[in-house]
Amino acid sequence: xxxxxxxxxTRLVHAGRRxxxxxxxxxxxxxxxxxxxxxxxxxFDNLAALDEARRHPDAGLFYGRRGTxxxxxxxxxxxxxxxxxxxxxxxxxxxxAIAAALMTVIRTGDHVxxxxxxxxxxxxxxxRLLKPLGIxxxxxxxxxxxxxxxxxxxxxxxxxxxxxxxxxxxxxPAIVAAAKARGVATILDxxxxxxxxxxxxxxxxxxxxxxLTKYTGGxxxxxxxxxxxxxxxxxxxxxxxxxxxxxVGPDDAFLALRGLRTLGLRxxxxxxxxxxxxxxxxxHSAVARVMHxxxxxxxxxxxxxxxxxxxxxxxxFVVKRGERRHTAALIDDLAHFGIGFSWGGYESLILPxxxxxxxxxxxxxxxxxxxxxxxxxEDPADLMADLAAGLDRYEAQF
Ligand SMILES: Cc1ncc(COP(=O)(O)O)c(C=O)c1O
Numbered sequence: 412x413x414x415x416x417x418x419x420x421t422r423l424v425h426a427g428r429r430x431x432x433x434x435x436x437x438x439x440x441x442x443x444x445x446x447x448x449x450x451x452x453x454x455f456d457n458l459a460a461l462d463e464a465r466r467h468p469d470a471g472l473f474y475g476r477r478g479t480x481x482x483x484x485x486x487x488x489x490x491x492x493x494x495x496x497x498x499x500x501x502x503x504x505x506x507x508a509i510a511a512a513l514m515t516v517i518r519t520g521d522h523v524x525x526x527x528x529x530x531x532x533x534x535x536x537x538x539r540l541l542k543p544l545g546i547x548x549x550x551x552x553x554x555x556x557x558x559x560x561x562x563x564x565x566x567x568x569x570x571x572x573x574x575x576x577x578x579x580x581x582x583x584p585a586i587v588a589a590a591k592a593r594g595v596a597t598i599l600d601x602x603x604x605x606x607x608x609x610x611x612x613x614x615x616x617x618x619x620x621x622x623l624t625k626y627t628g629g630x631x632x633x634x635x636x637x638x639x640x641x642x643x644x645x646x647x648x649x650x651x652x653x654x655x656x657x658x659v660g661p662d663d664a665f666l667a668l669r670g671l672r673t674l675g676l677r678x679x680x681x682x683x684x685x686x687x688x689x690x691x692x693x694x695h696s697a698v699a700r701v702m703h704x705x706x707x708x709x710x711x712x713x714x715x716x717x718x719x720x721x722x723x724x725x726x727x728f729v730v731k732r733g734e735r736r737h738t739a740a741l742i743d744d745l746a747h748f749g750i751g752f753s754w755g756g757y758e759s760l761i762l763p764x765x766x767x768x769x770x771x772x773x774x775x776x777x778x779x780x781x782x783x784x785x786x787x788x789e790d791p792a793d794l795m796a797d798l799a800a801g802l803d804r805y806e807a808q809f
Contacts, residue, residue, distance in 0.1 A: 415494040419607050420675040427488030427668065432480035444669065447661045448479035477653075481661040485668040489621075489637050492606035492671075494613050497642040500652045501635060501659045505622025506532045508636025509600060510540075512618040513567060515644065515651045516596045519545040521566040526581060527772035528553050528574025530600060534769060537569075550772040553579035558589040565593070570616075571600040572609075573711060576764045576783060578702040578727060579773075580711025583718060587615035596644070602626070602755075606639075607678055608720045617644055625755025626723060629670040629677055633663045677757065677788065681724030684794070685786035691795050692728045697802045699779050702727040724786035725754045727764060729779040730802075732809050738763045738780055741805040747789055747797045754785030759794055761785075 414422060433441030453472040455461040464473050472479060478486075482501055489499040502508040513536070517523060525537055527550040537548035551560055553574050561568075568590050572581035583599065590597045598618040599611045605626050611619035621627060623635040640648050689703040703726035704715035715722075730741070742750055748761040762783045766775035786794065 414491055419492070422491050423488075423607075423672055423675050426491035427484040427486075429480075429484070429487075432484055444665070445480050445484040447665045448481045449661055450479050451475035476656065476658045478658065479661060481668075482659060482664045485664045485671070486637075488668060488671055489606075489627075490639055493610055493619060493639050495641065496612045496619075496639045497645040498649070499637050499639040500648055500657070501623075501637055501664065502652070502657050503636070503659055504634045505600075505602060505620065505624055505636035506530075506536070507657065508620045508622070508638050509533050509569070509598070510536050511648070511652055511655065511657060512598045512620055512638045512640075513537075513541070513569065514655070515618070515638075515648045516567045516598070517541070517546050518566075520564060521546050522562050522564045523548040523567050523569060524557060524560055524565055524595075525550055525569040526553050526571055526574060527551060527770050528577055528579050529569060529571045530575040530602075531769045533569060533571070533600065552772045553581045555772075556589075557586050558592075561589065561593045561595060565595050567596045567598055569598045569600070571603075573603055573704050573715075575600075576727065576766060576769075576781065577777065578704055578709075578711070580704045580714040580718075582714055583609075583611075583614055583616065591615065603723055603725060604719060605674065605678065605723070607675055608682075608723060609718065612639065612641060614718070617641060618648070622755075623667045623670075624753060626678060627670050627674055627755075628667050629674065629755060629757060630666070631753065631756035631758065633666045633670075635659055635663055635667050678721070678723055680788055681786050682722045684789075684791040685724040685726055685784070686722060687791040688784065688786055688794055688798070689726055689728070692798070695799075695802060697731055697806050698728050699731045700729040700777075702729070702777075702781070723755070725783065726786075727781045727783045729777050729781055730805060731779060733780060733805070735763055735765070735780055737805065737808055738782065740808055741782070741801040744804065745797050745801050747794055748784070754783075756785070757788045759785060759787040759789055 430441040486499040596617045599616045601619045602622040618640045692698045693701045704711040705722040748759045764781040
């Protein structure tokens with residue numbers, strides 16, 4: 412049986428565990444997790460070994476920037492989660508991973524199509540760094556037909572589904588088909604779904620990016636990103652990453668790999684709890700709308716049901732009245748929700764969201780203040796009781 416035919420949780424547990432990376436002196440089978448190799452300098456036995464390594468720098472340990480078994484185990488384990496992928500490179504953050512994927516494909520004079528609902532720093536990279544380099548970007552609404560938007564010099568489409576902060580689902584297979592017909596590369600920020608809920612390479616995406624900072628790390632204690640791609644692009648991605656000098660520290664790689672082993676269980680639980688909380692919020696008198704693609708009345712639900720294997724734990728809701736300042740009554744005194752950026756950790760978070768200034772092809776009027784929740788591993792009953800008290804405090808202001 413090939414690894415691609417194994418169940419996703421079996422792959423999560425076993426991928427990247429080569430005994431040659433985990434064996435100590437005199438051991439046959441090795442230990443369970445790869446040791447944390449702290450290395451800049453690699454020592455060679457003699458001149459012949461040094462020259463051989465120079466000829467084949469990817470064949471084994473060469474220099475710290477090219478990684479050690481700690482980083483290789485994580486890369487291999489991530490690649491194994493995406494049937495059809497050829498390899499993965501690691502980056503110091505999710506944003507660095509998105510930038511690296513784009514820079515692998517585009518050159519001066521090229522054009523990028525980016526979904527309007529992309530993570531704001533992805534837009535900032537395009538507008539503030541690519542533009543001065545002579546690379547233009549246009550933004551499309553997540554429901555748009557991209558075929559007529561592809562220009563002769565369009566080289567990449569950057570997708571994110573569901574969209575950051577407002578959770579619109581894209582028709583990824585239709586966009587992939589339009590892109591392939593014109594030789595345009597597709598890059599998907601797949602952080603929300605991870606390969607477990609949306610195996611992007613299998614859906615024809617060329618580059619799938621994850622902010623490992625979120626669900627893979629899973630414990631709110633590391634920053635990292637990954638790009639996984641196909642045979643066609645992996646050599647170019649590797650070269651580009653090497654030229655830009657990207658590498659990640661072994662301690663963080665170890666933590667990300669440790670997080671990956673339990674990703675399936677955490678996603679299942681956090682996704683189920685989030686849906687319970689989302690359904691409960693739908694019934695609440697203070698809530699105008701819940702933005703969660705797994706809800707049957709969500710505008711993205713048909714695409715979601717068709718393409719996704721499940722939902723993760725991040726979604727939003729809109730409160731009926733008031734402005735941003737009123738949200739203090741809701742969020743300030745919650746017992747189980749931290750107020751903070753990021754998401755995907757084991758603990759629940761809450762954040763008021765602003766779309767102004769980060770949308771140009773879609774409306775920023777969501778009908779009220781958006782509140783984003785990242786649901787953690789707490790018991791949903793406790794989370795709902797906490798939110799109920801917060802929404803009472805909120806409503807008492809009017
Ligand atoms: C959808 C999405 N993509 C990418 C990132 C970037 O990840 P990082 O913070 O590791 O750079 C984030 C971070 O919030 C995100 O929400």
